[in-house]
Amino acid sequence: xxxxxxxVAIFCGLLILALLLRDNWVxxxxxxxxxxxxxxxxxxxxxxxxxxxxxxxxxxxITGSVDSKDEYFKYKRTYTDGPMWAPVTGYASxxxxxxxxxxxxxxxxxxxxxxxxxxxxxxxxxxxxxxxGDVVTTLSGAAQKAAYKGLGNNTGAVVAIEPSTGKILAxxxxxxxxxxxxxxxxxxDEKAWVALEKDKNKPKQNRAIREIxxxxxxxxxxxxxxALEAGKVTDINAATETPEGWKIPLSTVPMKNHSGGxxxxxxxxxxxxxxxxxxxKLGDDVGRDKMVEMAEKFGxxxxxxxxxxxAASVYDKQMDRGGNALSSIGQFNTATTPLQMAMVTAAIxxxxxxxxxxxxxxxxxxxxxxxxxxxxxxxxxPVSPENAQKLQQMMENVVSKGTGGNADLNMDxxxxxxxxxxxxxGEKNAKRPYAWFISYAKTDQGSPVAVAVxxxxxxxxxxxxxxxxxxxxxxxxxxxxxxxxxxx
Amino acid sequence: MSVVTNTTTIGAIEAxxxxxxxxxxxxxxxxxxxxxxxxxxxxxxxxxxxxxxGYGLGLALLAAVAHLVVRKWAPYADPLLLPLATLLNxxxxxxxWRLDQSPRLIATSxxxxxxxxxxxxxxxxxxxxxxxxxxxxxxxxxDHRVLQRYTYISMVVSLILLLLPLVPGLxxxxxxxxxxxxxxxxxIQPGEFAKLVLAxxxxxxxxxxxxxxxxxxxRFMGLYLPRGRDLGPILTIWAVSLLILVFENDLGTSLxxxxxxxxxxxVATERTSWIVMGLLMAVAGAAVVGSTASHVKSRVAAWLDxxxxxxxxxxxxxxxxxxxxxxxxxxxxxxxxxxxxxGQGNSDLIQFAANSDFIFATVGEELGxxxxxxxxxxxxxxxxxxxxxxxxxxxxFGKLLAMGLSGAFALQIFVVAGGVMGLxxxxxxxxxxxxxxxxxxxxxxxxxGILIRISDTARRPAPAPAPSPDAEMTQVVRP
Numbered sequence: 001x002x003x004x005x006x007x008v009a010i011f012c013g014l015l016i017l018a019l020l021l022r023d024n025w026v027x028x029x030x031x032x033x034x035x036x037x038x039x040x041x042x043x044x045x046x047x048x049x050x051x052x053x054x055x056x057x058x059x060x061x062i063t064g065s066v067d068s069k070d071e072y073f074k075y076k077r078t079y080t081d082g083p084m085w086a087p088v089t090g091y092a093s094x095x096x097x098x099x100x101x102x103x104x105x106x107x108x109x110x111x112x113x114x115x116x117x118x119x120x121x122x123x124x125x126x127x128x129x130x131x132x133g134d135v136v137t138t139l140s141g142a143a144q145k146a147a148y149k150g151l152g153n154n155t156g157a158v159v160a161i162e163p164s165t166g167k168i169l170a171x172x173x174x175x176x177x178x179x180x181x182x183x184x185x186x187x188x189d190e191k192a193w194v195a196l197e198k199d200k201n202k203p204k205q206n207r208a209i210r211e212i213x214x215x216x217x218x219x220x221x222x223x224x225x226x227a228l229e230a231g232k233v234t235d236i237n238a239a240t241e242t243p244e245g246w247k248i249p250l251s252t253v254p255m256k257n258h259s260g261g262x263x264x265x266x267x268x269x270x271x272x273x274x275x276x277x278x279x280x281k282l283g284d285d286v287g288r289d290k291m292v293e294m295a296e297k298f299g300x301x302x303x304x305x306x307x308x309x310x311a312a313s314v315y316d317k318q319m320d321r322g323g324n325a326l327s328s329i330g331q332f333n334t335a336t337t338p339l340q341m342a343m344v345t346a347a348i349x350x351x352x353x354x355x356x357x358x359x360x361x362x363x364x365x366x367x368x369x370x371x372x373x374x375x376x377x378x379x380x381x382p383v384s385p386e387n388a389q390k391l392q393q394m395m396e397n398v399v400s401k402g403t404g405g406n407a408d409l410n411m412d413x414x415x416x417x418x419x420x421x422x423x424x425x426g427e428k429n430a431k432r433p434y435a436w437f438i439s440y441a442k443t444d445q446g447s448p449v450a451v452a453v454x455x456x457x458x459x460x461x462x463x464x465x466x467x468x469x470x471x472x473x474x475x476x477x478x479x480x481x482x483x484x485x486x487x488x
Numbered sequence: 489m490s491v492v493t494n495t496t497t498i499g500a501i502e503a504x505x506x507x508x509x510x511x512x513x514x515x516x517x518x519x520x521x522x523x524x525x526x527x528x529x530x531x532x533x534x535x536x537x538x539x540x541x542g543y544g545l546g547l548a549l550l551a552a553v554a555h556l557v558v559r560k561w562a563p564y565a566d567p568l569l570l571p572l573a574t575l576l577n578x579x580x581x582x583x584x585w586r587l588d589q590s591p592r593l594i595a596t597s598x599x600x601x602x603x604x605x606x607x608x609x610x611x612x613x614x615x616x617x618x619x620x621x622x623x624x625x626x627x628x629x630x631d632h633r634v635l636q637r638y639t640y641i642s643m644v645v646s647l648i649l650l651l652l653p654l655v656p657g658l659x660x661x662x663x664x665x666x667x668x669x670x671x672x673x674x675x676i677q678p679g680e681f682a683k684l685v686l687a688x689x690x691x692x693x694x695x696x697x698x699x700x701x702x703x704x705x706x707r708f709m710g711l712y713l714p715r716g717r718d719l720g721p722i723l724t725i726w727a728v729s730l731l732i733l734v735f736e737n738d739l740g741t742s743l744x745x746x747x748x749x750x751x752x753x754x755v756a757t758e759r760t761s762w763i764v765m766g767l768l769m770a771v772a773g774a775a776v777v778g779s780t781a782s783h784v785k786s787r788v789a790a791w792l793d794x795x796x797x798x799x800x801x802x803x804x805x806x807x808x809x810x811x812x813x814x815x816x817x818x819x820x821x822x823x824x825x826x827x828x829x830x831g832q833g834n835s836d837l838i839q840f841a842a843n844s845d846f847i848f849a850t851v852g853e854e855l856g857x858x859x860x861x862x863x864x865x866x867x868x869x870x871x872x873x874x875x876x877x878x879x880x881x882x883x884x885f886g887k888l889l890a891m892g893l894s895g896a897f898a899l900q901i902f903v904v905a906g907g908v909m910g911l912x913x914x915x916x917x918x919x920x921x922x923x924x925x926x927x928x929x930x931x932x933x934x935x936x937g938i939l940i941r942i943s944d945t946a947r948r949p950a951p952a953p954a955p956s957p958d959a960e961m962t963q964v965v966r967p
Contacts, residue, residue: 001887002879004755008891009875011751012898016868019902020861022911026820027857034821039795039814042822042834071591 041072046110048073048094053109053132053366055089055101058141061134063089068184070094077102082178084148087157087171087206088139088359090308091179096193100206100308101135101360108133108363108371115372119365131366138167138361143449146482147172150475156455157207157338160479163346163440163447165376166355168306170451170479171339173207175199209310212335213454216423218436219330220279221391222344224271226294227282228387236268236390246277249321255280271394272402274420276329283328284321291324292317297382298344298354300336306359313340330423341438342452348395349417349440349447352388354379392417392442399439406473407439409481415442416480420473437472441480449483451476506567507559513571514555518548521578524830528586531831543585546612547578550619557623561630562944568873569943572866573936576921577615577929579863582830583850584608584924587843590836607843607924614926618933625937632942636885639692646685649678650728654735666736679732679741680931683748683900684938687892690749693721694756695885702757725749730773737783740903740915744896746770751895752888784913786810791913809914812838812846816908820852820860827856843924845916848908864905867920871898874939880946890942893935 026034036043048068052075054061062085068076073094079085090100098106107113111120111132123130140160147158151174160170181192196204205211227233233240244263245254255277262275270278283291295301295315304310313336315327326332339357347354356379363372383391395417398404404418421436440450453472522544529537537543551574558565585608587593597604629635635642653659653666668675694701701718729742750766778784786806789797794813801807815838823833833853838846852860874894881887900917907914918925920932 001755001758001884004758005875005878005887005891008751008755008895009872009879012871012875012895013868015898015902016864016871018911019864019905019909022906022909023820023852023857023860023864026817026909027823027852027860028825031821031824034818035824037795037818037821039798040818040822041837042818045834071595 044094044097045072046112047092047098047106048075048077050111050130050132051075052077052092053111053134055085055109056134056136056364057085057088057139057144060141068094070184073185077179077183079178079180079183082180083176084144084172086176086179087173087208088137088144089179091183093179093182093184093189093193095185095189096182101137104307105135105360105363108135111366113371115363116365119367119369123366133366133371134364136361136364138162138165138169138359139171140169140483140486142482142486143170143479144172146170146478147451147453147475148174148176150453150478151455154455154471155201155207156453156472157211158451158453158475158479159208159338159342160449160451160483161342161346161357163350163450164355166346166357166379167361167376168357168359169449169483171208171359173205175201175203177203206308207338207454207456209304209306209308209337209339212311212313212337213434213436213456214423215330215334215336215341216421216434216436217274217276217330218341218419218421218438218452219328219334219336220271220274221348221395221419221438222295222298223279223283223286223291223328224267224394225298225348225383225387225391226286226291227267228390229294229383230286230290232282232285233267235266236394237266239264239266240270240278240282242270242275242278242281244277246281248280248325249284251322255325268394268397271419272397274403279329280325284325286328288317288319288321288324291315291328294382297380298347299340299379304339304343304357306339306357308359310337310339313337330421338452338454340452341436341454342450345438345440345452346447346450347382348388348391349442349450350388351385352383353381395419395440404437404439404473406470407437407477407480409441409477409484411481411484413443414484416440416477417442418473418476435471437476439473439476439480441484443484448487449480451479453479505563507555507563510558510565510567510570511555513567514551514574517571517575517578518544518551520575521547521582524579524582525585527829528582528589528831531829532586532589543581543612546616547574547581550574550616554619554622557626558940561626562940564944564947564949565940566873566877566943566947568869569936569940572870572873573921573933576863576866577618577933580847580919580922580924580929581608581611581615583847583922584611584843586831586854587836587847587850589831590842592836593839593842596839610926611924611929614929617926618929621930622933622937622940625934626941629938629941632886632889632938632945633883635688635889636692636695639689639696642685642689642692646682646689647728649682649685650732650741652678667738667741674926677925677927679738680927681934682741683744683896684893684931684934686745687748687752687889687896690752690892691885691888694752694888698756698884701753701762702759726769726773730777733773733777733784734781737781738916739784739787739913740900740907740917742773743770743903743915744899744917746773747899748892748896752892755891756884756888782806787913787915791910794910812841813910813914815839816846816849817910819846819849820909823853823856823860825857827852827854827859830854844918845904845914845923846908847923848905848919851922852909863922864901867897867901870894870936871901873943877939877943877946881942882946886942886945890939893939897932897935 051065055063062080064078065075066078077092090102092098092102109132111130143160147170156174158170158172161168177196182189242264247254257276259273262277265275265278292315300313300315303312316333323332327334356377358374360374362370365371396415399408399416399418403420407416407418409416418439423434435455437453440447453475455471525540525543554570588606588608594604652669658669659666667677667679704715729746732738733742753762786809789806790809790813794810797810801810819835835850835853836842851863871894878887878890881890903915904917904919906912918928
């Protein structure tokens with residue numbers, strides 16, 4: 001009877017061996033996949049197990065953590081002025097994950113980042129409670145408030161950048177949402193979330209960086225920059241050879257102008273009164289490839305990481321001559337984020353140097369050690385300083401004598417440059433146009449702020465009255481004023 | 489059949505008793521769980537748990553009683569079995585106590601039943617009853633061969649035990665499986681005890697019939713087929729295990745019974761054809777039940793693709809099965825190689841069965857791959873000592889019984905651990921000694937008791953030959 005006994009013993013051994021192998025498969029080979037599986041609640045439990053670090057603006061937290069008295073998630077996220085800051089912070093919800101800064105800097109905020117290892121170990125020995133680190137932003141509370149208030153009940157977005165550094169000063173998007181409303185996982189939170197998801201106004205969409213719009217006339221500054229850089233125009237006050245009724249290439253349709261006096265208008269004058277024909281012809285003269293090159297130097301056709309990812313703005317590389325001419329005045333399939341237009345403005349205001357936009361200044365450990373300091377970084381030089389100054393001259397002309405009068409600050413020692421835009425869109429341009437405004441303020445010490453404003457749908461305004469100068473410029477003005485004031 | 493030879497490591501003649509080895513190992517088996525208890529307390533509350541002294545003393549006392557009884561009444565017993573069982577039981581108590589502290593499980597219980605009562609104290613009581621059972625087996629069963637007399641009574645008793653949960657008014661349907669009976673305030677899982685009684689029946693029956701089963705057979709297609717009258721009891725067992733599966737929804741128990749029977753048949757008859765037949769019958773039974781019982785179907789779906797089946801589940805039962813499976817897998821996966829540390833995992837996300845069917849997931853998450861492998865090897869060692877006892881036993885009944893019990897133990901480990909780790913479909917059995925549950929702990933202590941009794945008989949030195957009166961006389965006659 002011993003022979004079969006030994007065989008059965010081997011069989012039992014094989015059973016145990018199979019279990020050991022399976023265990024290695026589950027706990028070693030598949031460990032990472034299972035640990036970070038989207039269905040694994042542990043990720044979220046860990047995220048809210050300790051007091052989460054805060055997102056800081058002007059030295060004050062705009063987020064907070066409260067004890068949620070819950071057996072799953074110990075702490076719950078709270079937001080100060082949630083709707084105003086939502087495009088900056090994103091949300092951190094016990095039920096619906098997190099996004100934007102809350103997600104990108106999750107490691108620092110939860111305190112689990114490897115860079116906090118020493119901190120954690122030390123806290124373990126001193127018996128302190130584990131706590132997350134802080135994210136210090138570059139934003140300005142005053143500018144953000146001006147932008148958010150200015151947008152009011154309109155649908156739209158505002159981006160303000162400090163041109164010399166690329167620091168983002170304001171990032172507003174309306175209609176907005178309060179991330180506090182679904183920070184937990186109760187039925188109330190679910191209701192709030194579902195309502196937001198179903199809302200046809202898309203309050204959760206971050207219009208400042210994630211939505212692309214036809215830029216309309218504000219794109220003309222890019223075309224102007226391309227014409228100057230390509231040497232098609234050297235004297236901005238010299239007449240261009242553009243007949244009224246200039247025909248769009250590859251078609252018989254003449255380019256339509258909305259104002260008189262565009263025939264052979266100089267570049268300066270054409271920008272002031274926003275002549276379509278002049279810029280369409282200039283774009284055509286410069287050619288598609290050079291136009292693409294210039295647009296891409298400003299940041300088109302690429303996603304930006306602020307570190308929150310933006311949508312890529314579009315300047316088509318494949319279109320025909322007619323398309324290029326239309327694109328040169330911001331129509332056809334050209335599309336841009338408000339962030340992108342703020343970058344264009346900032347580069348011009350910064351004498352041709354484009355700084356990489358960013359909104360996280362530094363990451364701070366719970367013990368206040370700086371873990372990471374983000375320094376200004378040059379992204380590209382789209383235009384030469386001389387041409388940048390010519391562009392500034394033209395844009396300042398727009399504000400002082402042209403369509404952008406509503407943005408004039410009337411402050412001593414402050415020059416303001418800008419450009420209006422009224423972008424038509426929809427099938428046969430049937431939808432209500434978008435009102436654009438880009439501008440910058442400049443003092444002797446350089447430019448402290450460049451702003452891009454879009455007002456998407458302005459209910460209660462007659463269609464004829466929708467214009468960049470009328471709707472968007474006052475918002476830009478308030479934002480610039482807020483920044484200048486806070487600088488003293 | 490061979491008589492004991494000196495080639496086995498358990499020497500038969502003049503073997504040292506190894507009782508002091510057992511005592512030293514028992515000390516470890518008590519100290520390790522006490523440290524684990526301390527560890528859980530420090531991790532969860534940051535202070536030494538209040539009950540630590542009482543817990544340590546309780547476990548030490550139980551171990552001491554068991555050891556003294558073995559020393560006195562089974563002095564030549566295998567020295568490893570008792571420490572291994574004590575260690576597993578102690579660790580099980582720690583794990584159950586740790587899950588008692590989970591605020592999530594407390595809150596769930598409050599929501600569902602309005603009260604919460606910790607399970608660790610009752611498990612401690614069950615452990616004490618288990619040790620009492622162990623002591624009882626050693627005291628009452630002076631020689632395991634006595635059990636041979638009860639072969640057919642065992643068969644009747646095991647059938648009654650198995651069918652008890654189906655008796656209306658006595659059986660209790662808990663979470664879909666009808667394997668409990670309720671007497672007074674206690675629920676008992678008769679299947680756990682049936683396992684022992686069946687092994688006794690199989691050993692007795694096969695010892696008598698093995699020659700008939702092995703030799704009186706016809707060759708058919710390369711296989712030795714037994715005669716119809718010998719086949720009868722086998723088919724009966726097959727049918728009973730299917731019935732259990734169908735009426736009690738207990739896949740694990742039927743698999744276990746059938747497995748033990750096939751193993752013991754093979755050992756008794758030394759004929760491979762029995763294994764082939766057994767496998768064929770198992771496959772046939774599984775196919776029939778698998779395609780009809782929805783309970784089994786959802787388990788299989790959850791096993792094949794746990795995450796996918798969360799989306800494709802057709803009913804609530806299947807959804808629950810799949811959800812449970814994903815939770816268990818994520819619990820194991822999140823443990824990784826070294827685990828989160830006792831008291832620091834989230835295995836309580838598995839919810840209500842966390843301390844019974846799924847207690848192994850807590851081991852996986854909090855002690856990691858390393859801990860799980862240690863536990864599997866501890867179980868493996870128990871099986872190995874059991875098989876060694878079978879090899880060393882001098883009588884065929886003892887051999888068969890020891891093999892049956894250790895085979896049952898090994899199969900149960902495989903079915904439970906394989907189920908929770910997703911190697912085979914989940915069947916809902918409990919990890920011996922580790923999981924919460926009175927029947928399981930008590931029955932397994934009885935199992936260890938019987939194995940110790942057999943090993944004591946096997947290793948006992950042969951009695952000195954009685955002095956023969958003839959010897960004197962032959963010496964007198966000299967040339």
